[in-house]
Amino acid sequence: MGEKRKENAAVISQEKLAEGIYSMWIRTEASKSAKPGQFISVYTNDGSKLLPRPISICEIDKEEGKLRIVYRVTGRNTGTEQFSRLGEGDTVPVVGPLGNGFPIKEARGKKVFLMGGGIGVPPILELAKQMDCEKKQIVAGYRDMHTFLREEFEENGEVYISTEDGSAGVKGNVLDAVRMHELEADIIYACGPTPMLRAIKAYAEEKNIVCYVSLEERMACGIGACLGCVCKTKKKDHHSNVHNSRICKDGPVFLATEVEL
Amino acid sequence: MNMKVNIAGVEWKNPVTVASGTFGSGAEFAEFMDLGRLGAVTTKGVSNVPWQGNPTPRVAEVYGGMMNAIGLQNPGIDLFCERDIPFLRQFDTKIIVNVCGKSEEDYCEVVQRLANEDVDMLEINISCPNVKEGGIAFGQDPRAAEGITRAVKKYAKQPVIMKLSPNVTDIAGMAKAVEAGGADAVSLINTLTGMKIDIHRRTFALANRTGGVSGPAVHPIAVRMVYETAQAVKIPIIGMGGIASAEDAIEMILAGASAVSVGTANFHDPAVTTKIVDGIERYLEENHIEDIRELVGAVRD
Numbered sequence: 377m378g379e380k381r382k383e384n385a386a387v388i389s390q391e392k393l394a395e396g397i398y399s400m401w402i403r404t405e406a407s408k409s410a411k412p413g414q415f416i417s418v419y420t421n422d423g424s425k426l427l428p429r430p431i432s433i434c435e436i437d438k439e440e441g442k443l444r445i446v447y448r449v450t451g452r453n454t455g456t457e458q459f460s461r462l463g464e465g466d467t468v469p470v471v472g473p474l475g476n477g478f479p480i481k482e483a484r485g486k487k488v489f490l491m492g493g494g495i496g497v498p499p500i501l502e503l504a505k506q507m508d509c510e511k512k513q514i515v516a517g518y519r520d521m522h523t524f525l526r527e528e529f530e531e532n533g534e535v536y537i538s539t540e541d542g543s544a545g546v547k548g549n550v551l552d553a554v555r556m557h558e559l560e561a562d563i564i565y566a567c568g569p570t571p572m573l574r575a576i577k578a579y580a581e582e583k584n585i586v587c588y589v590s591l592e593e594r595m596a597c598g599i600g601a602c603l604g605c606v607c608k609t610k611k612k613d614h615h616s617n618v619h620n621s622r623i624c625k626d627g628p629v630f631l632a633t634e635v636e637l
Numbered sequence: 638m639n640m641k642v643n644i645a646g647v648e649w650k651n652p653v654t655v656a657s658g659t660f661g662s663g664a665e666f667a668e669f670m671d672l673g674r675l676g677a678v679t680t681k682g683v684s685n686v687p688w689q690g691n692p693t694p695r696v697a698e699v700y701g702g703m704m705n706a707i708g709l710q711n712p713g714i715d716l717f718c719e720r721d722i723p724f725l726r727q728f729d730t731k732i733i734v735n736v737c738g739k740s741e742e743d744y745c746e747v748v749q750r751l752a753n754e755d756v757d758m759l760e761i762n763i764s765c766p767n768v769k770e771g772g773i774a775f776g777q778d779p780r781a782a783e784g785i786t787r788a789v790k791k792y793a794k795q796p797v798i799m800k801l802s803p804n805v806t807d808i809a810g811m812a813k814a815v816e817a818g819g820a821d822a823v824s825l826i827n828t829l830t831g832m833k834i835d836i837h838r839r840t841f842a843l844a845n846r847t848g849g850v851s852g853p854a855v856h857p858i859a860v861r862m863v864y865e866t867a868q869a870v871k872i873p874i875i876g877m878g879g880i881a882s883a884e885d886a887i888e889m890i891l892a893g894a895s896a897v898s899v900g901t902a903n904f905h906d907p908a909v910t911t912k913i914v915d916g917i918e919r920y921l922e923e924n925h926i927e928d929i930r931e932l933v934g935a936v937r938d
Contacts (some may be wrong), residue, residue: 380668382906419905426852426905427698451837471907594694596703597904599668601661603681603710604696617687617712625665 382419384467388442390460394522397495398460399434399446406472407443410436412480412503413567413590413629416443416472417598420455428598429455430624432567432590433473434498434525435505443472446498446525474598475628478565478588483509489561490533491550491576493517493568499590501525503565504532513559517550517568551575561585570637577632587632593623600625608636638921639928640914642676642896644873645796645821647757649676649731649896652929653886653914656851656877656900657682657735657760657800658707662721663728669907672728674914679898680721682737682762685746687713697833697842702852702879703901704831706845709737709765714750722754731757733798737765741788752794759795761785764802764827765849776802776827779814786818796821798875801866803829803855808862809869816870824875824898825866826859852901853879860892867893867934881909883916893934 385404393399406416410433417428435444449456462468480503488509492500497516504514512533516523521543529535537545538553546553549572553559566576567590580587593605606620611634613621621627621635640651654677660666663678672678690710697704711717717734725732734756738744748759763776763785775785786799799815801808803826812823828849833842859878866874876894880886881902889897902909921929 381908382669423853424700425698426701426901427696427703428904594696596696596705597659597665597907599665599907601665602659602696602705602904603661603690603707604693604705606690606693606695606710615712616710617716618689618710620689620710 380471382469382471385470387462387464387466387468390463392460393446393524396449397446397522397524398449399444400459400462401442401444402468402470403442404470404472405441406470407436407438407441410443410473411477412436412506413478413499414473414475415628416445416470417474418445418459419469420458421469422455422458425455427596428471429459430474430595430598432499433502435502448495471598475624476626478503478590478629480506482586483507483563483565485510486562487511487560488513489554489559489564489566490514491517491564491566491568493550493572494519496568496572496590496592497525499567500565501528501532504529513561515550515553515559517553517572518544520544549575551579564588566590573632574637577637580632588629589632589635589637590628591623591630591635592628595624598624610634610636638918638926639930640918640921642929644875644896645758645798647731647796650729651676651914651917652890652896653910653917654679654733654875654896654898655903655910656898657762659900659903662717663725666903666907670911672725673730674911675730676896677731677733677757678725678728679733679760680717680725680735681711682709682735682765683711683714683717683747684709684737685714685743685750687711687716692844694843695845697848699831699833699850699852699854701854702850703904704833704843704848704850705828706843706848708845711737714747718750718754722756726755733758733760735760735762735800737762741785744785744789745792748789749792752792756795758798759789759793760798760800760824761789762800762827764800773802773804776811777805779810782811783814783818786815786820790819798822798824800827801825802827803858803862803878809865812866812870816872820872822873822875823866823870824877826855826862826878829855829858851879853881853885855879856885860888863889863894864892864936880913881905883913883920886913886917887920887932890929890932891934891936895930895933
């Protein structure tokens with residue numbers, strides 16, 4: 377009881393990867409038990425902004441006790457803008473790791489799609505690093521030529537890129553890249569905006585393959601108490617006793633067939 | 638030094654509980670703190686049957702606070718009794734069950750079902766702004782509030798706390814009405830109805846369009862309403878609204894609250910309630926106050 381806590385994590389480094397996209401390494405106890413697909417709650421030190429920002433874990437370094445988050449600054453005077461100004465010597469309050477993470481063992485011996493779209497791309501990196509499978513196909517979708525993390529993906533699997541404006545890789549979304557390169561998989565792991573996940577879910581159903589999706593929703597507590605961030609479920613959820621699951625606690629990763637998108 | 642308070646015949650070890658809906662039934666917070674440090678745990682509202690709640694987005698941040706329109710999603714009284722009450726009983730704290738409903742019959746059914754359960758107090762939510770028939774109809778009209786209080790009191794085996802809405806012109810009149818109906822205590826304030834618009838998408842921030850505003854931004858309004866209520870009724874008051882620190886809690890007690898509930902601040906720090914309990918104790922020590930009860934309503938001109 378009472379073993380988890382909000383801690384002040386030390387900022388190790390901060391780097392701008394692309395316009396509005398930042399990468400921050402922090403030293404935190406959360407690194408000890410973190411798994412790919414989990415997230416941390418990051419808090420501002422600004423009393424007018426009370427709620428945590430849920431940010432996916434991009435890389436885990438257990439030996440050094442650090443985590444990397446790659447996040448988008450969502451606008452002027454936002455919490456994420458404040459995070460982007462932090463540097464070495466600063467601290468940032470965090471709680472984590474939170475959520476369930478990707479079921480990574482199911483990929484053993486299989487041909488895999490690791491799909492990320494937009495700010496859903498970062499959690500795919502640690503997943504790709506840890507994944508043990510027959511064929512690792514990373515499909516990353518971006519808005520434009522700012523294909524952040526691309527080189528790091530290339531060290532961890534076959535990389536296919538799509539961009540909305542066609543300035544890099546295949547013009548279109550991740551599924552356009554799959555079709556263009558005639559790729560095939562036995563299992564999918566995906567994180568990104570809901571329309572992308574909806575399309576991937578439909579693709580997986582059509583091909584009859586297992587698909588895990590990592591969902592996003594506005595959160596308040598981040599720990600499963602407030603019921604702010606629910607998604608609709610096919611079956612009655614064991615905890616809520618209705619057709620709703622908590623994304624922060626029971627997710628963010630769900631079997632695509634179990635949720636309505 | 639005494640931190641104990643007596644609310645309608647129930648002794649709490651200290652005056653701190655949590656605001657319904659911000660704490661589930663405590664299980665998630667038990668990973669961050671010892672629930673036995675609280676005077677009482679107030680549960681998320683429970684109804685006679687499971688409720689699905691509102692569509693998402695259900696929450697949004699606003700300056701100095703937040704808005705929610707969860708819509709009272711809850712697993713229903715059966716699963717609640719089977720799972721949540723035994724869980725909470727493991728801890729040395731009082732259990733306050735928040736009850737919600739759409740009609741007088743709904744409320745009475747839940748209250749009756751709880752009559753033989755091992756819980757200490759009931760809090761009747763007649764003030765949720767996010768469900769059309771979620772009790773607000775009872776919470777904005779003094780006669781309706783008195784009527785529903787009288788109805789639940791007929792079946793209640795535990796002391797009844799009526800939770801009041803701030804979305805009224807005369808909070809003292811509402812408090813008097815539930816007192817006349819037989820309420821053993823009142824709690825206030827529930828959230829204030831608000832609206833937030835996303836100017837980039839030009840859409841409502843919440844799927845429900847409106848939601849309840851809570852957090853430090855509403856604290857002065859809550860203090861004023863608790864003060865006005867304290868001038869009007871004899872029953873004890875559980876004060877809430879934007880309490881985020883021991884100082885905020887003491888302010889509420891000085892305004893006339895016998896106990897306080899911490900809500901939105903739980904989202905900012907899952908262990909904030911234990912810090913508030915410690916802070917109140919420290920305040921008593923530093924000011925040489927023997928008994929927390931000396932502070933209740935002790936504000937001066």
